[in-house]
Amino acid sequence: MKLRQGTFSFLPDLTDSEIHTQVQYCIDNGWAVSVEYTDDPHPRNTYWEMWGHPMFDNPDAAAVVFEVNECRKQFGDSYIRVIAFDSSHGWESIKLSFIVNRPKDEPGFHVSREEVKGRSIRYSIKSYATDKPEGRRY
Amino acid sequence: MTIKKIDLHAELIETGVEQVLIDLDKSLIGLEPVKTRIRETAALLLVEKAREKIGLAHETPTLHMSFSGNPGTGKTTVALRMAELLHRLGYVRKGHLVTVTRDDLVGQYIGHTAPKTKEVLKKAMGGVLFIDEAYYLYRPENERDYGQEAIEILLQVMENNRDDLVVILAGYKNRMNTFFESNPGFRSRIAHHIEFPDYSTPELLDIGSSMLDQLNYHFTKAAKNAFIEYINLRKEQPHFANARSIRNALDRVRLRQANRLFKENNGLVDAEKLSTLEEADIRESRVFSGGIDN
Numbered sequence: 001m002k003l004r005q006g007t008f009s010f011l012p013d014l015t016d017s018e019i020h021t022q023v024q025y026c027i028d029n030g031w032a033v034s035v036e037y038t039d040d041p042h043p044r045n046t047y048w049e050m051w052g053h054p055m056f057d058n059p060d061a062a063a064v065v066f067e068v069n070e071c072r073k074q075f076g077d078s079y080i081r082v083i084a085f086d087s088s089h090g091w092e093s094i095k096l097s098f099i100v101n102r103p104k105d106e107p108g109f110h111v112s113r114e115e116v117k118g119r120s121i122r123y124s125i126k127s128y129a130t131d132k133p134e135g136r137r138y
Numbered sequence: 139m140t141i142k143k144i145d146l147h148a149e150l151i152e153t154g155v156e157q158v159l160i161d162l163d164k165s166l167i168g169l170e171p172v173k174t175r176i177r178e179t180a181a182l183l184l185v186e187k188a189r190e191k192i193g194l195a196h197e198t199p200t201l202h203m204s205f206s207g208n209p210g211t212g213k214t215t216v217a218l219r220m221a222e223l224l225h226r227l228g229y230v231r232k233g234h235l236v237t238v239t240r241d242d243l244v245g246q247y248i249g250h251t252a253p254k255t256k257e258v259l260k261k262a263m264g265g266v267l268f269i270d271e272a273y274y275l276y277r278p279e280n281e282r283d284y285g286q287e288a289i290e291i292l293l294q295v296m297e298n299n300r301d302d303l304v305v306i307l308a309g310y311k312n313r314m315n316t317f318f319e320s321n322p323g324f325r326s327r328i329a330h331h332i333e334f335p336d337y338s339t340p341e342l343l344d345i346g347s348s349m350l351d352q353l354n355y356h357f358t359k360a361a362k363n364a365f366i367e368y369i370n371l372r373k374e375q376p377h378f379a380n381a382r383s384i385r386n387a388l389d390r391v392r393l394r395q396a397n398r399l400f401k402e403n404n405g406l407v408d409a410e411k412l413s414t415l416e417e418a419d420i421r422e423s424r425v426f427s428g429g430i431d432n
Binding site: 052055057058060061063066067 | 231232234253259260261263264265299302303
């Protein structure tokens with residue numbers, strides 16, 4: 001099951017030159033771009049591991065694509081995303097976030113139903129991959 | 139659809155390269171061999187572009203360069219123009235210049251160098267990386283020096299990310315030669331070796347005059363002759379740094395002029411007085427009495 005998180009996630013995977021174009025758009029808007037990776041695909045897993053510092057002062061997107069590829073070399077079987085942080089007043093948050101790398105095999109999520117008071121049902125989801133400990137999931 | 143004919147001259151004007159070349163001619167005094175090389179490079183790149191459009195075999199030429207010459211011969215200035223030129227021609231995407239020296243590339247402890255060098259390289263991507271006094275990267279006398287590590291990363295990126303950045307190495311001629319001899323990898327990856335000649339006295343005078351023009355100063359006739367004499371004397375002294383020495387000399391001349399104005403005019407000055415540099419301002423220099431100016 002393909003993970004659909006962030007922008008462009010319903011499109012086919014972006015190529016390097018497409019990533020370059022998107023990142024250049026972010027940089028031209030003055031957003032700080034950074035690369036992050038994780039092996040826990042849960043949608044509520046907001047804070048991924050940082051791959052290096054956010055790139056505040058690179059005027060060209062080639063640097064980000066370079067870092068994405070470096071990250072792929074080490075964590076090729078994890079999720080890698082590019083995020084763009086807008087620091088302007090009133091926003092101070094992530095403006096754009098998209099996945100640029102995913103594991104070869106994505107097992108998907110298990111939906112568990114728990115019957116609680118008054119016969120209502122509480123749902124929760126859990127990735128099959130996270131049964132194994134961190135670093136051995138994919 | 140393939141294009142059959144391309145007008146190279148139209149291309150030259152359209153890309154704005156012509157304008158950069160004209161600016162270069164006008165604003166840089168002397169440096170004929172350098173200008174010729176830049177023209178040649180620009181022509182080659184334009185021809186490559188035309189070949190690409192027509193569908194002939196083409197390969198992005200290696201654009202890494204080395205500038206060698208004495209201090210103050212305009213290496214940094216030309217590097218800036220080069221960045222703009224390559225940007226106009228579409229060989230670098232952004233056309234900014236990142237100037238670094240050994241300190242910016244080489245770290246202080248194990249594991250510090252690689253991230254530092256990579257950080258600088260990333261910053262320069264899409265533009266031109268100018269490494270001033272590049273030979274300091276290589277220190278043969280200390281085998282544990284981290285410079286070698288920086289060199290290795292540089293070489294790797296120069297090779298693999300050729301489309302992303304252009305590296306220009308600069309420094310004094312003979313030391314650059316030694317540097318290239320001990321790092322053959324660099325020599326073969328750099329296609330253009332450009333030498334910056336020293337300026338002649340008339341050229342230095344022209345440079346001085348244009349600096350003064352920009353600041354709204356001018357020499358009297360006698361002052362001009364004194365300045366020519368000054369240049370000739372100064373050239374023979376050690377640590378002569380061409381245009382940079384001229385700038386420093388002019389700064390000191392302005393200092394003396396200011397001092398003179400206070401002494402002689404009871405504080406009453408007009409525009410003419412404020413912008414005229416006289417012979418006495420120059421003659422006061424230590425150079426005339428055998429001393430050394432910086």
